[in-house]
Amino acid sequence: MYGKFTEQYPTCALKFLYNHIKQPDSRKENAPFWDGRAVCRTGNCVSAKLIIDHINDRQPTDQEDVVVHVTVRGKCTHVRTADELEFNVDMPNRRQLSGMQHHKTGDVINTSATSATEMHFSKLGQLQKDEVAAGNVTVCQTPSILSQVAYERRMSERLHPNAVLELDIARKCWQSSVVGPTIPGYIQQLGLQPFHVVFYSEQQVRTYVDACKAGDAVIHCDATGSVMSSLPGQKRLLYYCFLLCNGSLPVVDILTTRHSGDWLHRLLLMFNSSVRRLTRGRVVMPKQVVTDFSYALMSAFNGDMTIEALYTLM
Ligand SMILES: [Zn+2]
Secondary structure, X not given: XXXXXXXXXXXXXXXXXXXXXXXXXXXXXXXXXXXXXXXXXXXXXXXXXXXXXXXXXXXOOOOOOOOEEEEEEOOOOOOOOOOOOOOOOXXXXXXXXXXXXXXXXXXXXXXXXXXXXXXXXXXXXXXXXHHHHHOOOOOOOOHHHXXXXXXXXXXXXXXXXXXXXXXXXXXXXXXXXXXOOOOOOXXXXXXXXOOEEEEOOHHHHHHHHHHHHHXXXXXXXXXXXXXXXXXXXXXXXXXEEEXXXXXXXXXXXXXXXXXXXXXXXXXXXXXXXXXXXXXXXXXXXXXXXXXXXXXXXXXHOOOOOOHHHHHHHO
């Protein structure tokens, strides 16, 4: 409602004081379908009355277009004129982010490379002239509010405050939703000490097997940090990704706090045993494995799974 109001009247951020929907059994025959009262958040400024009438004596249905009759009383008191430098208001001329706006804003910050500060400045540039003159900054929330919104959005999507228990819940969910005939689920291994998670689905193993059989499989592997907060009493957590070069499709992802070649090799052996379950015991190998000069990653591949691939690399 405010979004539509502000298109016509951009200077004031409204605070709704009263909203009433007429009940179907109401005896007030002439009452409108929806009656709303609002005032400008700044204090001594305009008040607005918003009315939605019944359509042909019936209630409007969901998604139906309605006409909103708006009456604004008073005159906006905080529009800066050319010779005024500033004006004082009792309350900030800004509405809180709520509902869909709250969700959408949090999602944009969490899923894109845009930071809260960048979003603030980008929205600042989109303010209309009238909004700037009246100091209505609803569209452009401060960076700290935007960071808070993003944080709340992330928290609302968490399954459990403890990261390990959250992963265990996710593992069970995937097990029942990603149903493969041979390898169900997506989290194939979850351990506490040392902390480690191995992610792959049957679809990924199948793609890897097909690429190996076709003879052109090139696997890129790399490790990176900062994907998850550190775990008390454990070493730095790294995320290892093994990608098929063709299509940049991950075939297996590993999160772990132990980084020795032996340990990574052991985790890859488990992936290899899943591969064999799909190939009826036959060993398939990628044509090449590309990695940086990480000793752990190189020795992880120094097993029966890809020993020839390692020679090719050398
Ligand atoms: Zn106002």
